[in-house]
Amino acid sequence: MTMEEMGRALRYTAAYRPLLDTPELQTLRQLLDGLAAEDGEGAAEAYAKLFYLLRQGGYHSLGDWLYDRLRDESSPYAQLMERGGQDLELEKTARRELELFRTLAQTDWGTELAKLEPTAELPRWMAECPFTVESLTDFYRTHGSGLFARCRAFLWEDGELFPVEDPDCPGPEEMLGYELQRDQVIANTRAMLEGKAVNNVLLYGDSGTGKSATVKSLLSLPGFERLRLIEVQKEGLADMPRLIRTLSGRQLKFILFIDDLAFDQDDKTYSVMKTILEGGLEKRPANVAIYATSNRRHLVRQTFSDRAGDEVDASETIQEKTSLAERFGLRIPYLALNQGEFLELVERMAALYGVEMDKQQLRTGAIRWEMRHPGRTPRTAKQFIASLHLNNKE
Structure with a gap:
């Protein structure tokens, strides 16, 4: 030429x-x-x-x-x-x-x-x-x-997608504890990557148990290269139907991730979320799933006045408010560990991060730390391990 x-x-x-x-x-x-x-x-x-x-x-x-x-x-x-x-x-x-x-x-x-x-x-x-x-x-x-x-992780803000060049996605070796719960999340996601019908997922339970980390760690799994993670803030729920339409028909698979989801009694986005999950005329694309985390099992905050008010059908109102969680086909509890499980987690985490200490001394220190920092969770264990590194440097 x-x-x-x-x-x-x-x-x-x-x-x-x-x-x-x-x-x-x-x-x-x-x-x-x-x-x-x-x-x-x-x-x-x-x-x-x-x-x-x-x-x-x-x-x-x-x-x-x-x-x-x-x-x-x-x-x-x-x-x-x-x-x-x-x-x-x-x-x-x-x-x-x-x-x-x-x-x-x-x-x-x-x-x-x-x-x-x-x-x-x-x-x-x-x-x-x-x-x-x-x-x-x-x-x-x-x-x-x-x-x-170019990217696998995104933020949905003000009706726009913003790529996250370096997402905080822990690797499989960092995910300790709650193996049964994570296996359910991984299996559901793998099924979506294989083109099968899957459930929306709600991970609920105590703070610091690794609910959010479980979702973010999916991007680091081998064989999940066609997965994209889009984090949606609660303020952006109203625009989610428009986002979902743009994702429909693609070969890539998308998880719309809503972290720390909870609604007040008169929250206007509550009905939007219900429609997105189930019940609207528009069908959810097969390549899109919604994963949410919450510290509340039923997602909607209730007060005693809800139960003691003068509404005739108060029980139906309460049932309506608690039905949102039921629209997630897969609901996975993340509860605080008992003392034995917590100490086992501390030992595994110490080995992962190269902490060399007598086993009994490590366990005693972990118990003391947990007493001052309530919650037998992976977050508490990681903070304890970090404190050991800090003391060693000093």
């Missing part, structure tokens, strides 16, 4: 049209035009500018830059592959353009330029391409594109 032919093909890019607006490809077009017109000086200037732009972005080759942009760009072809759809004309166009990008990446522009400007001392970059059409297509099918290809 000649320089003129490559320049013409690049100008006619359709499936990946937005890439033409980037400074890198605008400069590449200038380089192609200069080489086609045998304008050595103009081509050399464009070449030098392109080298600068690539290095400024941290790239050592045009191929590496293209690979990142093709994955990050939420193109029509990427969306089609992610959703498992079919559009023969779009597929043909996109594949032709991807082959063009491969040719551009593999072209030794320094050698081409040397034919016109043999005395020009210009920097070089590698003429290589890190992707094929099939590997990039497989990437779209597995990881999607755009935000969902």
